[in-house]
Amino acid sequence: MAFSCASGKNRPSGKHRKPGRFERTTARAAGVAALTATGVVGTLAAPALAAEPAAEQTGLMPVVAVEDTIALQIDAQAAAQERAAAEAAARKQAAEEAARHLAAEKAKEEREAKERAAREAERKRLLSYVSPIAGSYVSTSYQSGGAVWSSGSHTGIDFHAASGTSVHAVGAGTVVEAGWGGAYGNNVVIKMNDGTYTQYGHLSSIGVSVGQTVTPGQQIGLSGATGNVTGAHLHFEARTTAEYGSDIDPVAYLRSHGVDI
Known part of the structure; x- marks a missing residue:
């Protein structure tokens, strides 16, 4: 009988050598396949097959586990x-809403400022x-004397104005x-x-009625030469009451209210 000394120990060769693990597994698988083919699978076949771990038999379980881990990572x-x-969409929506609110508040403030102005x-x-006549001037002053006025003096002022x-x-x-x-x-x-009264006389036509409210500069009529006059002009008076004889200086009155005359 021949022996070899590769590892320092005697090791049988040929048919007397102990089969390796791969050979055992292959032989066992071949035996199971043969038994299955003939329909003869003993009661000890299953325990014999189960003795080897499934991972060593097929190598499929580690692959499946890796694939499941990768899938979970992808899902996560x-x-x-x-x-x-x-979250980004929510932040964008919140920012847009805040911008719209700010713009609305600014527009509201601007609108209110314009309304206040x-x-x-x-x-x-x-x-x-x-002035009762735009761009005109006083042609006859207040309290001028003469027979023209029944009171002996002018109770107002006359503004130069064509009819x-x-x-x-x-x-x-x-x-x-x-x-x-x-x-x-x-x-x-x-x-x-302010409680005072103003009068406009010798008009050729009247454009307002009793009880009507008027604003500064509103047209109330046209100048003329009606009544006791020698020519067309506007007679203007400032009074403390609506009655004749309560007149005050019209020039001082207008100037006290900011009219340049």
Whole structure:
């Protein structure tokens, strides 16, 4: 009998050598296949087959486990990406909503500022005073003497104006008289918002009625030569009451309300 000394120990060769693990597994598998083919599978076949781990027989379980792990990782990554996308969309929506709210608040503030400015401008306009004849001048002064006036002196001032010139309310108020006024001809008397009264005489036509409210600069009639006159002009008076004889200096009155005259 021949022996070899490759590892320092005697090792049988040929048919007397102990079969290796791979050979045993292969032989066992071949035997099971043969028994199965002939329909003879003993009661000891299953335990014999189960004696070897399934992973050593097929190698499939480790592969399946790796694939499951990768799939779980992919699913987790996809879920994280979806959450990140949803959070980004929510942040974008919140930012857009905040921008819209800010724009709406700004527009509201601007609108309210414009409304306040308009109200203030209107308030100032209603409190303002103007000349009864635009671009004219005083042709006859207050308290001028002469036989023309029944009282012996001029109770108002005369503005130079050709017949048909627009006559304006000098300020805001309410019309208390509109019609024939004797020596004043066609005349209009307005109770001003400050409690004083203004009169406009010798009009060729009247454009307002009693009880009507007027604003500064509003046309109330046209100048003319009606009543006791020698020519067309506008007679203007400032009074403390609506009655004749309560006159005050018209020039001082208009200047005290900011009219350049």
